[in-house]
Amino acid sequence: MAVEFPEIRTERLLLRPLTEADRVVVVRIQTDPRTNRYHPEPPDAAESDAKFDSWLEDWAVHGFGYLPVRTLATGEVLGVGGLQLRTFGDEKILNVYYRFLPEAWGHGYATEMAAAVIGWADRTLPRYPVQISVNVVNQPSMNVAKRLGFRTYLETLYEGALTRHLRRD
Template sequence: MAELRTARLVLRPWRDSDLAPWAAMNADPEVREHLGAPLTRAQSDASVARFRADFDRRGYGWWAVEVRATGEFIGFAGLDDVDEGMPFTGVEIGWRLARPAWGHGYATEAALAVLAHGFGALGLAEILAVTTAANLRSQAVMRRIGMTRDPAGDFDDPGRPAGPLRPNVLHRIARP
C-alpha cells in the first residue's frame, strides 16, 4: 500500500489504533449528516476491514489520514470503484474528516494528493466525485481541486429513500 505525503498530512495504511477515533467520527451525527445514520462501533470496524481488503485486492482504496506534525488521525481520503447500480461507472474520490479537522484545508490537501496518485501511479483517465446535493462543503472541495459538476450526471441515489440524502450531484475531472 502506497503512503502519500503532503506538506501537512500523511495518507497511510490503517492501524488498529485508528479504530476508536474512526468509530467516534462515524458516531457523530454532524459528520454523518450527508451520509446517513451514525454507525455502531462494529459497523465502523467492519468498514476498516473492507478498506484494508480493498487495498490488498486492487492496490487503491481509502487511506487513513493523519496530521504529520502530531500523528493525530483525522479521517480518511482515497479512491473507490463506483458502486454497482449507479447510473455511471468509474473510480470516485472521497474524503471524510473529524469535525475538529474541518476548516483547515485538510480535505483539499488530501484530495489533491489522491488525484495526483490516481492520475500518476494508477494511470486513471478520469476521476469522479459524488455527494448529496445539499453537501455544499464537499462540493466546494470538489471545485477547489479542479473538478467540474456534470449536471447531466446528477441522480437520485437508488439506495436511499425519498428525502435529503437521495438527490446527488456528480463532479468529474480528467487526467491533465
C-alpha cells in the same frame, strides 16, 4: 490489479495505508453524528466496522483504498479519505472520499488530501475516471470538489439523497 500506494507526505499531512490499528478512530469518525449531517441514514458502529473490513480488503486486493489522514506535526488522525475502485453505471471509476472530524473542518485538509491521492491516481491508474459524489445539500464537500477542478457530471438518487457526481474535464 494490485498496485503499490506509497506513503505520501503533503505540506501538513501524512497519508499511508489503512491498518487494523486505525479501526477505532476511523469508526469513531464514521459514526460521529456531526460528520453525518448530510447523510440520510448515518451508519452505526456495526455498519462502520463492516465498511472498515471492506476497506482493509480493498488494500489487500488493489493495493490502495481509503486511508487515515494524519497531521505531520502530531500524528493525530484528522479524518479518513482516499480512493476506492468502484463500479458506477457500467464503468469502473476511482471514487474520491473524504470525511473529517469537525475540529479539522475549514482548514483545507480535505482538499490537500484529495489533491495528493488524485495526483497519485493520475500517475498510477490513469485509465480510470476519478469521481467525487456529494449530497447536493453538502456545500462544504461540494466546495472541496470545485477547488479540485471537478464539475457536475450527473445527478442521481443515492442512498436516499439527491447526489451530484462530479468529474474533471
